[in-house]
Amino acid sequence: MPNIRDVAQRAGVAPITVSRVINDTGYVSDELRQRVEQAISDLNYVPNRLGPSMRSKRSHTVGLVVADITNPFWTTVVRGVEDAAYKAGYHLFLCNSDESVYKEREYVELLLSRQVDGFLIVPAETQFDVLELIQKQGKAIVLLDRYVRTRSIDIVRGDSDGAGYLLTRHLLDLQHRDIAMLNGPRLASTAVERAKGYRRAMNEAGFLDRSERILWGEYTQESGYYQTLEALQWRPRPTALIAANNFIALGIVRVLDNFGLRIPEDISLVVFDDLPVEVNLRPFFTSADQPAYEMGFLAANTLFERLGGDRSSELKDIVLPFKFTVRSSSGPPPKP
Amino acid sequence: MPNIRDVAQRAGVAPITVSRVINDTGYVSDELRQRVEQAISDLNYVPNRLGPSMRSKRSHTVGLVVADITNPFWTTVVRGVEDAAYKAGYHLFLCNSDESVYKEREYVELLLSRQVDGFLIVPAETQFDVLELIQKQGKAIVLLDRYVRTRSIDIVRGDSDGAGYLLTRHLLDLQHRDIAMLNGPRLASTAVERAKGYRRAMNEAGFLDRSERILWGEYTQESGYYQTLEALQWRPRPTALIAANNFIALGIVRVLDNFGLRIPEDISLVVFDDLPVEVNLRPFFTSADQPAYEMGFLAANTLFERLGGDRSSELKDIVLPFKFTVRSSSGPPPKP
DNA sequence: CTGAAAGCGCTTACAG
DNA sequence: CTGAAAGCGCTTACAG
Secondary structure, rough: OOOHHHHHHHHHHOOHHHHHHHHOOOOOOOOHHHHHHHHHHHHOOOOOOHHHHHOOOOOOOEEEEEEOOHHHHHHHHHHHHHHHHHHHHHHEEEEOOOOHHHHHHHHHHHHHOOOOOEEOOOOOOOOOHHHHHHHHOOOOOEEOOOOOOOOEEEEEEEEHHHHHHHHHHHHHHHHOOEEEOOOOOOOOHHHHHHHHHHHHHHOOOOOOHHHEEEOEEEEOOOHHHHHHHHHOOOOOOOOEEEEEOOHHHHHHHHHHHHHOOOOOOOEEEEEEEOOOOOOOHHHHOOEEEEHHHHHHHHHHHHHHHHOOOOOOOOOEEEEEOOOEOOHHHOOOOOOO | OOHHEEEEEEEOHHHHHHHHHHHHOOOOHHHEEEEEEHHHHOOOOOOOOOOHHHHHOOOOEEEEEEEOOHHHHHHHHHHHHHHHHHHOOOOEEEOOOOOOHHHHHHHHHHHOOOOOEEEEOOOOOOOOHHHHHHHHOOOOEEOOOOOOOOOOEEEEEEEEHHHHHHHHHHHHHHHOEEEEEEEEOOOOHHHHHHHHHHHHHHOOOOOOOOOHEEOOOOOHHHHHHHHHHHHOOOOOOOOOEEEOOHHHHHHHHHHHHHHHOOOOOOOEEEOOOOOOOOOOHHHOOOEEEEHHHHHHHHHHHHHHHHOOOOOOOOOOOOOOOOOOOOOOHHHOOOOO
């Protein structure tokens, strides 16, 4: 491939003149400019951005680490990030952590050596040890969706606490009293927040000490499956279930049939993150959806602001409200 | 950030010795190795891969351009690519072309200047002009899903022709005779192939000249909507519809209600790419699904083989069969 | 076993 | 308005 010197030679100028033409910087006479442009097109010259990246220590590149792009929620977040990056002239390295801190760290190290300017990460756990590594290298970072132990870090997330509260209130308003929450892992901040909202609504309604009604698990279909099996053993049997995410909801649906239970006649269901719609029962439950696209878009732009020199300003904790889709049939509870 | 010379200085060695320790190449005495490792950890040294990339002209980086990552089909393809890349030690630049040749070209140019080693692209149109650019720069490329005019290019794709044939046969076997195909754009090779399979099955069954039963459009919900409106005007009215992709199927479903038509009682439906399942009618149609993950994984590995020096071998055209999910209720046709 | 030199492609800072 | 020199961080190829 030709380099800037080949172009310069062909045009009979110095490399720096070619550079000035390419970047439209400094003064170049029309005549030289024409000769350079001719040489560029003759040689199919494509400037190599690795050079400038090395000099300027700016790659205009961002590392994006999500849990699993196969989950439509993250897909949508990624799309928001990508659109923001496109507009801002950044390129994305896409990485799937699969919720593993090991893979997360591995990717961060590789991305650091690739000289990304910053990171957009969905942390796998609240113990976010790679942060030290990132900050020591002086790289910017904005978290997506889940906060971590340290608060000294920018984040854009959904209002899980508020949504947990509203979903629970919704069920309470429909006269449900025995409400089980099938939750994600204790190490995920979103699960913790969702539980907090649940408890707040229950307490306000005068139902104290309902913590044992929260089943901690994973954000997976399997987990939802086993959590449901357990919840259905309780006496009195719950009249309503809260699924802390879409996969857990799938697990729930898989079980109910075996117990001869139907939604909403026998048991009500409300769901966080109503995105993957495997379920034919969609009209029968109320859902609270994260504004996924906006989350990605905002987080990316927050990062780009930082990279643009806005490092001094104070930390951001942007909390986006969920979108509610209330469907009539989430209740009321069945008569015994 | 410290560089290799800082480490060398601290360890009292030459930079090349540090390089040898990092890459575990050449001979280094245990003593020096220890001093170097100590210095690396003291300084939190992270090697800068831009240096080697510039020297070796290998970035171990791949440009991935898909139509829209928001479509679950492409999501799954991307996941396959990512897993393959992770294993092979490559990193991905993710780009959405939004089916626009303009954006496609823009991304390819940017990726070229970023010195990607190769490309994985879902071409927006059969006229794939950027190919010249890519090949002139001596970069490897493997197409995903859709072929283009030039055949001198590796590709991994689904067997659209075969799937079109089988879906049509399925309807014919159920005694359908008036079958409308709501297809994608004429510029998309997948749409062309799907139509080809349809015609082949119809011809074999003795129904010639059924080309006018193919409605060309876009792979979008809007297109499916208007195509359905048109198809329903025909006399005799079609007893079965073939949706050439998932979005078109959504458009179909939106219309049927207005006409008081129900699936499968009044009209049968078969669908390509049964991935986004907005539809509550899923149990009522037969679908042919692309092996999306495998497509991404295979395409990426094909590219890596090329990058590994396998450029000489002949062109690959890997055609993967669709997976069929035949649901009983796709037919038979209603009695008049 | 260890190291000094050169060069990958570019642009900043300086000189003319 | 134009250009020669130096340097971003690394490693190949050579010398000792």
